[in-house]
Amino acid sequence: MxxxxxxxxxxxxxxxxxxxxxxxxxxxxxxxxxxxxxxxxxxxxxxxxxxxxxxxxxxxxxxxLDEVSELLSLEDGQHCREAKNIALKKLVVIRERIEGLRTMETTLSNLVESCASNTDSVSCPIIVTLLGTSG
Incomplete structure (x- = not known):
């Protein structure tokens, strides 16, 4: 070949x-x-x-790329424990990001609902939240 x-x-x-x-x-x-x-x-x-x-x-x-480099340095297949530890650390970070995204989604969804039902032509709930004011 x-x-x-x-x-x-x-x-x-x-x-x-x-x-x-x-x-x-x-x-x-x-x-x-x-x-x-x-x-x-x-x-x-x-x-x-x-x-x-x-x-x-x-x-x-x-x-x-640093993590990929570290993983690829273990490519001989004899370092599964080390690779697993790197992956577990990444999994924790990903799960924290997902939780943060869920919180952001809930907050933004609530703001969109508030905006849709808002009858106040002066104070938009989304803008009020962004500005950190109470209206």
Whole structure:
């Protein structure tokens, strides 16, 4: 089986990102930059495509690039406990965000209802809340 080699543009296309994303990941140390051969064209492999896709998947799950980097450093599969601890910390943060969003939703929903039933042409409940005044 022959190993595919990609230019940076082909790598980006196959991974579903743009070239600047690849360069950014390289600057952050998330993706190694291949040695530039004499002919001047760097070549990437299918493994590089998979790594970029793994980084993007980690971001979709809410991990920061630093957290993704930490998780990928455990990629040999022997560090499940460490990976689990990183994921548990992220889960706590996500659950706190969800709770905050629920509170915001309830408050905003109540304000919208107040606004809909408001007969006071001078004092809008939403604006009053934003301004922190009592009317």
């Amino acid at each position: 022959t190993q595919k080699n990609f230019t940076i543009g082909a790598l980006a296309k196959n991974a579903g990102v743009n070239v600047e994303t690849i360069r950014f990941y390289q600057r952050r140390g998330l993706l190694m930059e291949p040695v530039k051969p004499f002919n001047g064209v760097r070549h990437y492999t299918e493994r590089d495509v998979q790594r970029v896709q793994s980084i993007k998947q980690g971001q979709k799950l809410g991990f920061s």
